[in-house]
Every structure is written in C-alpha cells, then in structure tokens.
Amino acid sequence: MKNQWFTISVYSENSVGLLNRISGIFLKRHINIESLNVSKSEIEHVSKFTIVVFTTEDWVQKIVRQIEKQVEVIRAFYHTDDEIVYQESALFKIKSGLLFDEPQIQNAIKESNSKIVTVHREFFVLAKTGRRHEIDEMHDRLEPFGIMQFVRSGRIAVSKAEMPITEILEEFQLNN
Incomplete structure (x- = not known):
C-alpha cells in the first residue's frame, strides 16, 4: 500500500x-x-x-x-x-510600504482572492483561505518580498x- x-x-x-x-x-x-x-x-x-x-x-x-x-x-x-470538502486558512504579515510600492503584491492579492485584514503604518496582514497548495502558492509569491510573520491553521x-x-x-x- x-x-x-x-x-x-x-x-x-x-x-x-x-x-x-x-x-x-x-x-x-x-x-x-x-x-x-x-x-x-x-x-x-x-x-x-x-x-x-x-x-x-x-x-x-x-x-x-x-x-x-x-x-x-x-x-x-x-x-x-x-x-x-476541506479548507485551511493562513495569515501573512508584510511590510506596509510593499502594499503600495509592489504591483506584484497587489496582483497576488487579487488573483488569489486573499483579503487584507488590517493595515498599520509598519505592516499589513493578508488572510488567505483555500487548500494547502493554494496557501503554499501564495506563500511562494510573497516570500521574495519578505514575510514578517506567517501562520497556517489546521484543516x-x-x-x-x-x-x-x-x-x-x-x-x-x-x-x-
């Protein structure tokens, strides 16, 4: 097996x-x-x-x-x-300046159906819900810009x- x-x-x-x-x-x-x-x-x-x-x-x-x-x-x-039918959730904390300066991040948010949970002067937080591979893909897209914190829920x-x-x-x- x-x-x-x-x-x-x-x-x-x-x-x-x-x-x-x-x-x-x-x-x-x-x-x-x-x-x-x-x-x-x-x-x-x-x-x-x-x-x-x-x-x-x-x-x-x-x-x-x-x-x-x-x-x-x-x-x-x-x-x-x-x-x-299953889902997982994840939160990504990223430097705020990148939200306005990097169009790739804006595109990633739109294309992945992610949501901006909060925006502060130093950082913003994205929420992504989906299957494990969808969250992994989002992580891979954001990693080059520097993820300050990342957490994923259980299924x-x-x-x-x-x-x-x-x-x-x-x-x-x-x-x-």
Whole structure:
C-alpha cells in the first residue's frame, strides 16, 4: 500500500487529556500529524478533532480503531481527500510600504482572492483561505518580498457523503 493523505474525524466528549492520549497513538506508530484542529461539533458538548496524516490505509485503519478505544471517544472516521470538502486558512504579515510600492503584491492579492485584514503604518496582514497548495502558492509569491510573520491553521473538513455520526450524536445528546 502506498502513502496518501487521510483526514481523520474524531467525535468525543469534551475531556481534559484526550488530545494527549490521541497524539500518543500517532507517536507510538511514528506517524506525523500534519494538521490538527479541534472544535465544537454540531451537537452540544461534543468536540470534533480533525487530524490530517500522510500514511497508508492499513495504518489509518489501525489508528482509527485505537482512537475509538478511548473512553471519551464517541466515534472516529477516516476519509481520503476526494471524500471531503476541506479548507485551511493562513495569515501573512508584510511590510506596509510593499502594499503600495509592489504591483506584484497587489496582483497576488487579487488573483488569489486573499483579503487584507488590517493595515498599520509598519505592516499589513493578508488572510488567505483555500487548500494547502493554494496557501503554499501564495506563500511562494510573497516570500521574495519578505514575510514578517506567517501562520497556517489546521484543516477543517466536512464529508461529502452523509455521515452515520448524526444519529449516534443525537442518541448521545439524549442520553446526557
């Protein structure tokens, strides 16, 4: 089996220490977490972990089974990139003078559908939302001008297919 990108969705009770135990599952198998996001889900008191890994399907199946053994985990799923709709966000901090002096930066902002979040005397901040390669392309375009700061979020994703988790979560909510 060859390595590919997988997005793991974990639905769990909001519990202290669970993130540490989940990351330990990856550590034991020497699998790097490429992206991690934790947020509330569509059901009150249920959190959703979105974890991105580059591994084989065999390994991701084993990892999901191990994650589901955690007491607080309600259910875990994995998906390939074709099975989900996903986005990442990034912020770029750049010297203000460049915004007015470099037409390539203005073109990059327009062509990439980026947004200027704020402008100060010394710097301005761009926000870019998209897939990883789109953010990488924006980074590559801005790098020659000097990026003062850069930060990227973890992936957020929803499945294209209906998820059986909805019924499980509703039942969980009724029982709590």
